Amino acid sequence: MNSSTKVTPDATTGTGQTTLPQVTHTRNPGLPLDMDWVRGAQANRSAIERRTATLPGRRSVKKDYQAAWLLKAITCIDLTTLAGDDTEDRVRRLCAKARQPVRPDLLQALGMGPIHTGAVCVYHDMVATAVDALQGTGIPVAAVSTGFPAGLSPFHLRVAEIGESVQAGAEEIDIVISRRHVLTGNWQALYDEMREFRAACGAAHVKAILATGELGSLRNVARASLVCMMAGADFIKTSTGKESVNATLPVSLVMIRAIRDYHERTGFRVGYKPAGGISKAKDSLVYLSLIKDELGNRWLQPDLFRFGASSLLGDIERQLEHNVTGAYSAAWRHPAG
């Protein structure tokens, strides 16, 4: 994500390189903690599940539209590697894939110029390598931070970790919240923590990972979403990918409804990032339609929507080739990342 000061309208419709749309919305500055609003938030699980269960039946994107949507999904992927065995070369390969996620002959056949993923997401130690590998591409590097994934290291170290990653060139910081603040209803503590993380990020954008699989209820997800936005989150994100349950449609619906509510009341747009468990092209289409229907087209751009995913891209590539040739594709026909 680029700095909010650069405003270039309508970058996506330019010819040639299809760049990231520039950020044209005002960054969410946050607001004082509003406990009435937080406590008033409700989330009825059964109703929410019904909505998300019926959505794939209500919305269908076919043929060329489907190809276009899948290309859009790619531009919204935070291509991620968060493994203990990551090496610099592994990260460089990933960055190369981020720069050229789809075979050029396929893009040409689809009538598309070059595209790239929304970002590359790594641990702090790999930030410098990734920044270097992505030099001049406009692809931001995102760093997971604050004692990711559990967020239980000493607080001052968590804050310091943000600073280090920003220093190393990360333009986006994915922080993890302290789940215990949610589970004990200590909303003030959650707010204060998030406020400090946001401040430490400076110009870098901050994504608040709620670890929704560990929050106990959708109501807690709704309330934590609101608190993090009030504390200035630029994005709210479902999961670290390390919880036993990661991004789901019901959780997503709760979070994007919180984003919508926040926008309705304050005018500020906050982005959304589901992460973990989205590995099929078909799933990505359902997510995009959920965003489109609940939040509107404005959110279908990488400055407001990202998939945190590692294997999704491979499935999309196969679907795109199928769209071009009419024959089902195979994984080995697409360059590895």
Add this chain to the structure above:
Amino acid sequence: MTIKEAFDTMEYGPAPESAAEALAWLVDGGDRFGHFIDGAFTAPGDGFESRNPATGEVLATLSQATQSDVDAAVSAARKAQGKWAKLGGHGRAKYLYALARLVQKHSRLFAVLETLDNGKPIRESRDIDVPLVHRHFYYHAGLAQLMESELPGHEPLGVCGQIIPWNFPLLMLAWKVAPALAAGNTVVLKPAEYTSLTALLFADICREAGLPKGVVNIVTGDGAVGEMIVSHPDIDKIAFTGSTEVGRHIRRATAGSGKALTLELGGKSPYIVFDDADIDSAVEGLVDAIWFNQGQVCCAGSRLLVQEGIAERFHTKLRARMDGLRIGDPLDKCIDVGAVVDPVQLQRITDLVDAHGNEGEVHRAACPLPEGCFYPPTLITGLSPASPLMQEEIFGPVLVGTTFRTPAEAVQLANNTRYGLAATVWTENINLALDVAPKLVAGVVWVNATNMFDAAAEFGGVRESGFGREGGWDGLHAYLKPATKTKRLKQLLPVDKPAEPEVTDPLDRTAKLYIGGKQARPDSGYSRAVHGPRGQLLGHMGLGSRKDIRNAVEAARGASGWAGGTGHLRAQILYYVAENLSARRTEFSGRLHGLTGQHTRTTEAEVDAAIARLFTYAAWADKYDGAAHSVPIRGVALAMKEPVGVIGALCPDEMPLLGLVSVMAPAIAMGNRCVLVPSEPYPLAATDFYQVLDTSDVPGGVVNIVTGSHAELAPTLASHMDVDAVWSFSSTDLSAVIETEAAGNLKRSWVNNRRNRDWMGPEGEGRAFLRAATEVKTIWVPYGE
């Protein structure tokens, strides 16, 4: 549009479902269809065109059934019925199972054909209608299998005439055919003339299932064909789903014919949103409530009641949601709202909104509207309950609304309607939800959900939304009757006045009416002398009139606290009545002997039976349990047995005490209040009995007794708009007049058709009475945190 353009605009684009197979099926049938009678299609006759409402294209030409077609269908059904019933539960279950499987195998063909014919979005026919059809046949295969062991002593009604509407053509067919067949009946079904095609495909399926000839017969045509079915003398039951207006007509047309009748009619169902609800989910719920099937749903949540404090925010969110609805080609898999079934309906919706929309604030969804038979999703807020749009069923995608302040006011506004089909309640407070749900006058209540259906959960209405339930065990009872032999009931007349009255005791005892817990003189100021069989003057009976009925009903309505009390309390009071009657056993026996001249052994037996009967219903008062149905959701569907309300009853003439008790006790045990017209020839047992009631803590107004002429009082009772059900066991032939007059507010009626009942035997009490004294309310409560 290029991929690049689609990438930039992120529009959905077209996603059409192919109509090829469905159209091929029509071509295979020659695009012309006859009726399905006795296992075969008749040659296509003169008829009418069936059109695709979305395009106006003619899909097929259908035949208009003649009287001889209907006669042939009924006679085929009659011929097949005995054998079908004798096949036994398991034998019938096998066929119902086959039908379920065949619907499943041809599910997409059914769905596409339904959408072509009706205009509903393919998503709905594919994901809702057809799966529910399939489920309905499966479930009823199970009921057929279990019926003999679970419901001994019951037998099928015979031949059922079934008339179904155009909004859920195949689903309503399933709701009618499956229970009828499970119970051992055969059917003559008429689909709506707009939407007959899936019924004809179903006929095809019946042949594939090897269903015996004549078990299912399908005749097509307009209301005239419906009329022929309704008035056909060899049909035993009519089941109708459709408008209240036609339902009322059918009630009158079948009055006194002895035909069983169930009606599932219109609605104006409230959709209540409390301020602690999950507002976004409640908004989304409205998409399923009123924009499901273009709002052409009898139980559509069409009356929005929002708590004042959140109303503005709620309406703003709702308008935004409406603007995101997609309306268009029903075969497109990305469409929310399809075509209205016919231009006639479109005109009706348009006229209603145009005439009264200006009474509120109208918002039409900003989505683009295709040419043709489409109406935009519409919200009209700020209406007062007095607006016709708040009272009349629009049967289109039009939501009307107002606000409320308190839960009590929400209930009051929700119930301020002639209808009583369904209601929806949104709140995160379980106390509030479970307090409000029983207070809503409706057959179905959804909590934090809407328009949920399942074969295991009873569906049906109260008030002018009709009577009878479909689905569940209760729905099966609508196709069964007790297997007892009855005889024609002879009219019992009062003993004529002798030439010379014999006065045995000069000390006068004045028998009065009993209204609101007080003895009341008849408004008419007239009395009739009551004589014993040998002419002795036993006393006088006040001649009750329409005014007395009015007062009694008012007293009964006022005693609504009785319904809210516990079954335990009602049991205690019934036991107490029995105790006090027992204390006066000899006196009552003497009274009965004096009135009827029967042997003392007989009259003692009657008093003893009355005491036992009071015990029976005291026992039942806290044991006629509801159910928690096994429905395929995470949640419960509670079948609550609620009192019907105010029951007016003409008591048996032949057993002056036991007859009255047999009618009164089940009614009040279940929480009803009643207005009883006791035995006409022998009224004085009842007027003695009110003294027993008086000393037994029965609250005033719970039981009201108006003596008088059955023939004179029956029409008043049956036509009274504040009476919820009327029963007649009179020996006077009143069934026709009662059923005719009951059509006014479509109250439930239970009449004897001048057949006798053995009040001393098992058929004089039990579940049949309890069923008549209760309404099943299905309360759906999905849960999950």
